[in-house]
Amino acid sequence: MTPAALVRSLLLALPAMLVAGACVLLDAPAGATALVVGLAAFAPTLNSLTRTERRRTAAAERSREFAQVLIDAIPDPTYVKQQGGRYVMVNEAFARYHGMSKADVLAGQLVGRAEDTANRALSLEEDERILAGAELRKEEHTQRHHTGEEVFRIISKRRGVYLDGKPVVVGIDHHITEWRVAERGHKQALEREVQLRLRTEQFVQDLIDLLPDAIYIKDAQSRLVMVNATAVRLRGMSREELIGLNAMDLAPRAGVGETSLLEDQQVLRGEEIVKEEQSVLPVTGEECFRVVFKRRCFDVDGQPVVVSIQHYITEWRQAERELNRLAQEDALTGIANRRCFSAEAQRAMDTAERHGGALTLLLVDVDHFKRVNDQHGHNVGDEVLVELARRLRAVLRKSDLGGRWGGEEFIALLHGGPQAALEFAERLRGIVADTPFPTATGPLRVTLSGGCAEYRPGDSLSSLVGRADEALYLAKSEGRNRVRAERPAMPG
């Protein structure tokens, strides 16, 4: 109530009170007379006061209406509360939010709602602080009482002075539910993306860990970003130690890192590299062979990476090498077999044909070898052949070829003419005849016979061997344990 309204009420009430008092003291007709007289005396003054007051009341009402229009224009729930928590003005957004009419809120129905009781004490406490001059701004995450709907809002409260001049709490609940929900949606989407990325990376890691080849994945600066279990095992370093290293750090020797870096640049430009390498295993230092495939791929971020797959073929290459060795060596003695000797002898003869140079073929045969087998057994015969091959190899020069021609026959292709070959053959004969062969049944005396034939342009290996064989037959027929040269060619 405004002060003017209060004065007006008092003035109006005063005569009536006087009359009423008089009526108590006097009898009724006298009281009525007194009331009429009193009213008549006050009438002009009352009229003037009532007009002024009516104008003021109308102005105050317009102010209130204007204030209401203003706060209704605010899209967030807005309210004005008196001390004690009674709402004296609320806007449409406020009423709508609470699901009741403005009139019901102002009539106190919101305050009386059961579900509000819990917050009421806190709210009143806040209001007291606001009325004492404090300001409040806080974010709240609650549920809307009548719908259960999730709500995020920033609550602002500050002290104001109401139209009647009394301090009030003015509050605006700024609703940010959509932002917060969208923000949470973004966070969840981001989290899902992070999870998906982690799972994808883990899947790729699991997949490459299954492969027996070593796999290295490098970024555009040739730094390792992923390695598989095989690479970790072969390098003898942990995954963590390997990640971040570049080609130079991993290079086993000078020059290798630079080549690898250049290749990576080629690959990043889109080229593919497939090559075979002979290297050493980083951990054991063993010789290894591998086929290296390098190709550009794109990682989960779309960035280009170099994928290097190292397929180890060491066992194959070793088996191949072994097969070659077996194909060339005589299985018993380890010396070149007939096929290998023939191929190399043919090459040497071709060279002699083109560039000249003397070559002499020597064929040697163990004397009475059948007797060795018969008297001491086949194994001892084998021991003799192995020892003979060893002695032959020991006297051969590097440039000469030696091999097993078959059975107990050995062959050599020597650089030089027949005289030199005879000297060589004689030396070999002596080495064999003078030193008994150690065997399982004890030392054994062995002799051999030999025949030499000099290479002539146009000779085939078989023609050359044929002439040497004739000389060998001569040596045998002359009593064995000797070497003979072919008969000189007939002039003409």
Ligand SMILES: Nc1nc2c(ncn2[C@@H]2O[C@H](COP(=O)(O)OP(=O)(O)OP(=O)(O)O)[C@@H](O)[C@H]2O)c(=O)[nH]1
């Ligand atoms: N232990 C063994 N014996 C072999 C091998 N190859 C061939 N022989 C034997 O060598 C013997 C060759 O005998 P012969 O051709 O009659 O010649 P030889 O007894 O040496 O007599 P001459 O050559 O005339 O001095 C045979 O008994 C073959 O079985 C082999 O790899 N190991």
